[in-house]
Structures are given as structure tokens and as C-alpha cells.
Amino acid sequence: xHADAGGAANLEAALATLAAPVRLVxxxxxxxxxxxxxxxxxxxxxxxxxxxxSVEEFNIVLDTDQVEAYGIRRVPAIAVVGEADTGIRFYGxxxxxxxxxxxxxxxxxxxxxxxxxxxxxxxxxxxxQPIDIQVFVTPT
Amino acid sequence: xALISPHITASAVAAxxxxxxxxxxxxTGVPKTVVNDRVEILGAVPEASFVSQVLAVDG
Numbered sequence: 159x160h161a162d163a164g165g166a167a168n169l170e171a172a173l174a175t176l177a178a179p180v181r182l183v184x185x186x187x188x189x190x191x192x193x194x195x196x197x198x199x200x201x202x203x204x205x206x207x208x209x210x211x212s213v214e215e216f217n218i219v220l221d222t223d224q225v226e227a228y229g230i231r232r233v234p235a236i237a238v239v240g241e242a243d244t245g246i247r248f249y250g251x252x253x254x255x256x257x258x259x260x261x262x263x264x265x266x267x268x269x270x271x272x273x274x275x276x277x278x279x280x281x282x283x284x285x286x287q288p289i290d291i292q293v294f295v296t297p298t
Numbered sequence: 299x300a301l302i303s304p305h306i307t308a309s310a311v312a313a314x315x316x317x318x319x320x321x322x323x324x325x326t327g328v329p330k331t332v333v334n335d336r337v338e339i340l341g342a343v344p345e346a347s348f349v350s351q352v353l354a355v356d357g
Contacts, residue, residue, distance in 0.1 A: 193315055229307065232316065245300040250312025259310055272301045278349045282302040291299065291308040291352060294323065294330045 169207055172261050176210040176268040183237040184215045185230045197234035197251045204260065210268065236260070240267040256295060299352065 184201045186194040198215070205211040216224040218233045228237045228247075236248040238260070244267060252260040266272060272279065300308040313320050313328055323332050331339040331348075337355045339348065 242304075245304075245307035247307065247309040249309055250315040252312075256310060256312060266301055270301070272299070274299070274302070274345060274349070278299075278345060279302055281349055281353055282299050282306070285303045285305045285353065287305060288334075289299075289303075289306045289352065289355060290334050291306065292311055292323075292332045293309070294311050294313045294320070294325045294328050294332070296313055296328045 169204065169257075169261060173204070173208040173211065173264065176208055176265065178240060178268045178270075179210050179212065180264050180268050181237075181239040182211060182213050182264075183224070183228060183239055184213060185218050185221075185225065185228070185233050185235040185237075186215060187218050187233045191233050193251045194234045196253070197236070200252050200257065200260075201236060204257075204264070211264065238263045238267050240270070254296075259295075299349065 182201050182205060184198060186198060201213055205213045218225055218230060218235075224230075228243065230237070230247075232249055234250065236252065237243065238246040238248070246263050246267065248256065248260055248263075250256070274282070300306045311319060313325055319325070323330070323338075327340065329342055331352075333339070333352050333355045337351065339351050343351070
């Protein structure tokens with residue numbers, strides 16, 4: 159997918175054939191979060207493009223049970239959740255490349271297919287200890 | 299990887315929005331991957347290499 163997939167038509171096409179429902183669990187904060195509003199706008203826009211995508215919104219200060227359940231550490235945060243929570247999170251405003259990554263992760267969660275090689279999948283399936291992966295990125 | 303294993307979580311962090319994390323993890327370029335706060339992977343690397351470097355933290 160090209161980096162300029164922010165166009166509504168491209169996004170809609172990418173999300174048109176989701177095989178299963180996906181929830182975007184969005185965490186925000188009322189005060190002191192300049193990026194929460196633009197992040198929410200993008201989340202709602204993405205959700206509007208597919209009947210399979212729903213949005214739940216929680217407050218990182220008030221909704222402590224949900225914050226703990228999803229292991230959220232900062233805002234704005236998006237958990238991409240399918241039938242089960244697979245542990246995929248986005249921190250910050252998902253624009254530019256990050257919007258492409260968000261859409262791709264929605265497709266992954268809906269399909270349940272990681273797209274990784276059989277060798278990689280076998281190695282990963284054998285993991286027994288918690289592994290937390292943080293990838294630092296820039297939006298453009 | 300998070301999709302395959304219930305033990306794996308994966309976060310994408312917009313570096314420019316979290317300068318405290320950029321300092322904490324000494325992020326000087328992107329993409330930079332930090333595994334369990336200790337293993338670092340710089341840049342985009344091929345899948346097999348990335349998987350083996352991430353899993354090297356296990357056990």
C-alpha cells in the first residue's frame with residue numbers, strides 16, 4: 159500500500175472486505191492532550207468506512223479498569239481488537255504512514271493472518287515469556 | 299507477531315509526540331524497536347532477522 163493511502167477512497171477500498179469485526183478501543187484524556195482530538199477524528203473516520211469497525215472510547219484518568227485491562231500507558235492510544243485482544247497498540251496520532259499501519263493492522267486482526275513465513279510463525283508460537291515490542295516511528 | 303502469540307504485545311509509538319520516551323530509549327532515528335525495555339533493533343530489517351532478534355529476549 160502506498161504511503162498516500164490517506165485518501166478516503168483508498169482507505170475505504172482497503173477496509174471494504176474485512177472478514178470479521180474489529181474494535182478500535184480509543185483512550186483519551188480531557189485536559190492536557192493536544193493530540194487526542196485529531197487522533198479521535200482519525201479513529202472515527204476510519205470506523206466510518208466499514209460496518210465491521212466499531213469504536214469504544216475511554217478516559218485514561220477515569221476508566222481505570224479499562225486502562226489496566228488494555229495495559230494503556232499514555233494517550234492518545236488505540237487498541238486494535240478482534241475476537242480477542244491481540245495486544246496491538248498505537249500511541250499518538252495515526253496519520254501519514256501511521257494511518258497506513260493502522261489500516262493494515264485492522265486488516266491483520268480481521269483476517270487473523272499475520273502474513274509471516276511458516277518458519278517465523280513456528281518460532282513465535284513457541285514463545286512462553288511476555289515480550290513487549292515498542293516500535294518508534296514518525297508519521298511522515 | 300502479537301497476532302500469533304498471546305504473550306506478545308506490539309505498540310507503534312509516534313516518536314515526535316512523546317519526547318520523554320525518546321529520551322528514555324535514546325531514539326535518534328526511526329524506526330527504532332525496543333523489546334522488553336532492553337533489546338534494541340535499529341532501522342527496518344528483514345523479517346527473519348527481526349523475528350530472531352525479538353525472540354532473543356525470550357528466556
